[in-house]
Amino acid sequence: MDLGIAGRWAIVCAASKGLGKGCATALAREGVNLVINARGIDTLEETAVYLRTLHPAIEVRCVAGDVSRDDIRHALLIACPQVDILVNNAGGPPPGDFRNWTREDWLNAIEINMLTPIELIKATVDGMAERGFGRVVTITSSAVKAPIDILGLSNGARSGLTGFVAGLARQPRLAEQNVTLNNLLPGSFDTERLQKTIQSSSQATGKSQEAIADQRLQGIPARRFGTAEEFGAVCAFLCSVHASYMTGQNVLLDGGAYPGTF
Ligand code: NAP
Numbered sequence: 001m002d003l004g005i006a007g008r009w010a011i012v013c014a015a016s017k018g019l020g021k022g023c024a025t026a027l028a029r030e031g032v033n034l035v036i037n038a039r040g041i042d043t044l045e046e047t048a049v050y051l052r053t054l055h056p057a058i059e060v061r062c063v064a065g066d067v068s069r070d071d072i073r074h075a076l077l078i079a080c081p082q083v084d085i086l087v088n089n090a091g092g093p094p095p096g097d098f099r100n101w102t103r104e105d106w107l108n109a110i111e112i113n114m115l116t117p118i119e120l121i122k123a124t125v126d127g128m129a130e131r132g133f134g135r136v137v138t139i140t141s142s143a144v145k146a147p148i149d150i151l152g153l154s155n156g157a158r159s160g161l162t163g164f165v166a167g168l169a170r171q172p173r174l175a176e177q178n179v180t181l182n183n184l185l186p187g188s189f190d191t192e193r194l195q196k197t198i199q200s201s202s203q204a205t206g207k208s209q210e211a212i213a214d215q216r217l218q219g220i221p222a223r224r225f226g227t228a229e230e231f232g233a234v235c236a237f238l239c240s241v242h243a244s245y246m247t248g249q250n251v252l253l254d255g256g257a258y259p260g261t262f
Contacts, residue, residue: 003240004240006032007033007057008239009033010034010083010085010086010087011037011076012024013087013089014038014067016038017047018189018192019139019186020089022232022235023089023137023236024051024232025228026229026235028060029055030236034059035062035063036048036060036063038064039065041064048061061079067116068090073120083134084131085137086120086134088138093105093108095197096153098152106156109156114160121138125179129174134180136182137184137238139183140250141158142187142254142257144158145185145252145260161183166248169181180247182250183249183251185250185251185253187252188220188254189226198213220254221256222255
């Protein structure tokens with residue numbers, strides 16, 4: 001299927017590895033020009049080199065730095081001639097017990113996993129509406145639908161973001177101007193973050209990493225972890241011309257782990 005977005009420009013945040021890289025990869029294959037971001041410049045530039053090999057006509061620009069910083073977001077917006085597609089992403093907050101979290105821990109989580117995407121949405125959706133095309137895909141987590149006890153900072157901040165996006169997607173002059181806002185909710189995907197989570201559970205419990213991974217797989221009807229490539233393919237579809245009538249949705253990608261009917 002031709003997704004109809006060749007020649008468009010996208011900002012993909014937190015895209016040097018993992019799910020963000022999966023999204024950038026799928027968009028690059030469709031001929032979308034990219035501005036990609038991550039804090040570590042070396043891996044970011046390696047990813048840019050890889051993305052340029054995927055399509056002969058695309059341009060890939062890098063903006064290194066923490067996306068929760070105003071100056072980095074500003075640099076992302078300056079680097080992108082026109083933002084047709086925005087993929088919001090960043091690292092997740094650390095796990096822990098809410099009894100140990102300080103006000104500062106909460107403010108950090110809200111800053112990165114709620115206010116940062118809201119600032120980027122604010123800076124881009126009106127221009128998208130004026131041009132009659134826009135796609136915002138925000139990577140959140142399956143924890144928005146089924147909270148994970150040790151990820152209270154993520155459950156809280158991302159749920160706030162989800163509520164905001166749900167309201168914004170229905171505001172006047174967005175959907176009617178072909179601007180859609182949807183969230184992608186990853187379950188367990190085989191990325192560096194997942195491997196680190198498995199390693200720390202192994203250290204905390206004394207169980208082997210294989211045993212921890214196997215235990216997690218028992219809760220996933222697909223009996224495997226997702227791949228960044230398949231995550232990116234769904235993102236690219238949401239960014240396509242075919243998804244114009246889909247907005248304000250939370251799309252769960254979890255191999256069937258969430259047990260609810262809806
Ligand atoms: P990952 O493999 O660790 O990759 C994270 C990427 O984000 C890297 O490119 C990293 O590069 C970049 N990054 C992290 N913090 C950043 C920041 N402040 N500013 C700019 N770039 C930043 O992680 P992932 O598994 O793809 O996860 C992506 C998001 O999905 C996270 O929020 C995670 O909590 C969420 N999620 C993932 C899963 C899963 O199973 N993988 C499940 C649920 C939710 P630098 O370190 O160089 O900045």
